[in-house]
Amino acid sequence: MSSTGTSLIGGRRVGMSTAGMSPGSRVRRMPLGLDIVIRDAVPACLPRERPPCAHPGPAARPQRLIARESGEYLFVGLRDTAAALPPWRPAPDVLLGPGDICFYDVHRPSVLDFPRQARLKVFLLSRELLGLARSDVPRLTHAPVTPTSRLGALLSPFLSDFADTAAVSRSAVGDMLAWNAVSLLSTLAGDHLSDQARGQQPDTRAPLMSDILDFIDLRLSDTDLSPETIARAHHISVRYLHKLFREEGTTVGRLIQRRRLAECRRVLTLRSAENMTIAAVAHRWGFASPTHFSRVFRATYGMSPSAWREFAGRGDREAGA
Structure with missing residues (x-):
């Protein structure tokens, strides 16, 4: 049985389902409607939320994300994506490495094939907060941002440290860090979309x-x-x-x-x-x-x-x- 909480985005209350939240998850609510989930539980799975409406037609097998090394993996779960999206289409498996940043749709989370020692750090927020259109989401979730890329080298360690310190930071510092994280994620999303347009x-x-x-x-x-x-x-x-x-x-x-x-x-x-x-x-x-x-x-x-x-x-x- 899932429960539903709320997070605040610019004065608007947005529902947050706890379906997919395992007992081993630690959840921290931050300003700007940003929620942080740290998970060590096995088997690994991504937080998911119920879509506002169902889509007609059969759903294809969700994308499978595969990791073979222990370490930390970073995910950005995008909310408010489902209203204009078509039914699932088959997606190829993707191999991830420690420190990768992977965007995903919280209404259609990928299936994880991860080792027992992996730790997930997940940032949940509205796609609107990042300035994204619904049509941007499929392209954004197509491939991860690696820690060897220009922005990945900057953001991967910052997001990892932010997830660890958010729970113990005093309110003012936590607010500033949340704003910095959202601003940097917006930049990362725009840059990643540009890379997709250039490279694909x-x-x-x-x-x-x-x-x-x-x-x-x-x-x-x-x-x-x-x-x-x-x-x-x-x-x-x-x-x-x-x-x-x-x-x-x-x-x-x-x-x-x-x-x-x-x-x-x-x-x-x-x-x-x-x-x-x-x-x-x-x-x-x-x-x-x-x-x-x-x-x-x-x-x-x-x-x-x-x-x-x-x-x-x-x-x-x-x-x-």
């Missing part, structure tokens, strides 16, 4: 897609950045540009908005930018309307830009007190 395209499109993504990143502050300007710069039709992004499960506009929001959120936490108004930050990263910026920021992250800035600033002030 057929050879004829990979260089073009890479150039397009770099072009967008360099011009996020340009309010005139649009599918038309991007297509013209790369000597392709707007229709073909949309086709490239549609095959990646996203749109040009959605990607531009996600990148801009991520940059604005980052700047809003910098002490060097504390004198910049919300409107100035929005304009700096290509939002022509402060009202529109505040609306999409709240819809994506569950809180207003000013609340996000205040939360980050309070964590810094109280941690340093």
Whole structure:
């Protein structure tokens, strides 16, 4: 019998099912709707949550994650993914190594084939908090982030230490660490999606897609950045540009908005930018309307830009007190 608790995301209560929580699990509720689960129990299994609705059609065998070495394995469980997802499709087995960071869907967790000495550290949070669309989730869970990658080398030890210290940290420090973890996971998710877009395209499109993504990143502050300007710069039709992004499960506009929001959120936490108004930050990263910026920021992250800035600033002030 499973029970249901709640976690708070930007003032909204979100149900958390304890189905799949073994007696050996340690659970810590953090700010921003982040829950941390540490599990040593055998057999190893990932925390799961009931989807809000069932999907028609038969469910294929879930993906199997295989580990042959003892050690720590890091997982990021994404909530609020099920409403627009199709039924399961067969997925190949994936071999993991210690320190890997693996995103997964809490409504459709992978099956683990792990040694007895493995320890799982799982971070559960809403995909909205990371600025992800539902269509991003299948691509994000396709492959792990290894500790030898650029961001994996930074985040793997940080997340491991954070999971261990969260339970004993005083409130102010815990709040600041939770904000840092969510911010870094958002960056990791965006970077991992970009790597998937660059690395999984057929050879004829990979260089073009890479150039397009770099072009967008360099011009996020340009309010005139649009599918038309991007297509013209790369000597392709707007229709073909949309086709490239549609095959990646996203749109040009959605990607531009996600990148801009991520940059604005980052700047809003910098002490060097504390004198910049919300409107100035929005304009700096290509939002022509402060009202529109505040609306999409709240819809994506569950809180207003000013609340996000205040939360980050309070964590810094109280941690340093």
